[in-house]
């Protein structure tokens with residue numbers, strides 16, 4: 001009698017396990033890396049090695065006629081470029097084209113160059129005692 005119960009229990013257990021194992025793969029969503037296609041390729045920026053000019057296209061700087069370098073490209077004043085940081089022939093560290101910094105700098109310069117349209121904020125009234 002005890003054996004029979006054990007056998008039934010074993011069969012039930014096996015049935016449950018097999019049922020579970022057969023349903024679990026189906027329950028899992030098909031592995032579709034949707035995020036990979038949704039991720040837009042970051043826009044590549046090019047910057048002038050001499051001034052703060054930046055562009056999203058390769059070409060020449062309209063101000064210096066210098067060839068634009070891709071963002072984060074290292075360069076020397078003698079025209080050497082590299083993807084990695086290093087030293088120039090003259091022993092100086094290679095400078096990096098940082099378009100973000102160039103944009104910030106250009107914006108700051110623009111702000112400084114254009115006269116402030118808004119009147120300067122009035123000095124805080126000093127409480128007179």
Ligand SMILES: [Zn+2]
Pocket residue numbers: 048049050051052053061062063064065066
């Ligand atoms: Zn330039």
